[in-house]
Amino acid sequence: MASVGRPIPAVTPDMAGFFEGARRGQLMVEKCDHCGALRFPAHDLCAKCLGRGAxxxxxxxxxxxYSFNIMHQVYHPAFAAEVPYAVIVVKLEEGPKMISNLVGIKPHEIRIGMPVEVTFERGGEDLMIPKFRPRAR
Ligand SMILES: [Zn+2]
Known part of the structure; x- marks a missing residue:
């Protein structure tokens, strides 16, 4: 069977700053240029003040x-060896929520409210993908 490449995120212009940060090992969110509200993912308008620019x-x-789901089905052949795996919603300390994967833990050990920290995995030649792992409180 031919190996199947993993789908990788499209680095669109509005998300370029996020992936540039990831290459440096930094997790990034957008900060509104008007009121300072933090948001993720990138958006044209601020949900708090409706200002443009971030x-x-x-x-x-x-x-x-904040929430999680365990994937038991193989939705894409490139992930067949990883089933079951966790897709999580992380509520960052700074407020915004982010969808990601949780690594370094068995899916049945995952709990709502579990503290996590970012880790970066290579997703392509010039692409680092933020994921999360458990951390001590
Ligand atoms: Zn704003």
Whole structure:
């Protein structure tokens, strides 16, 4: 059977700052240029003040599991060896929520509120993908 390449995120212009940060080992969110509200993912308008314009800023990379789902089905052949794996919603310490994967733990050990920290995995020649792993409180 031919190996199947993993799908990788499209680095669109509005998300370029996020992936540039990831290459440096920094987790990034957008900060509204008008009111300072943090948001993720990139968006044209601020949900708080409706202002346009934002700047990518680094955050701590720490947060907690807000929600999670365990994938038991093989939805893409490139991930067949990893089933079951966890898709999580992380609530960052700074506020924004982010969808990612949780690594370094068995899926049945995952709990809501579990503290996590970012880790970066290579997703391609010039692409680092932020994921999360458990951390001590
Ligand atoms: Zn704003």
């Amino acid at each position: 700047t990518w800023v680094p955050v701590s990379g720490r947060g907690e599991i």
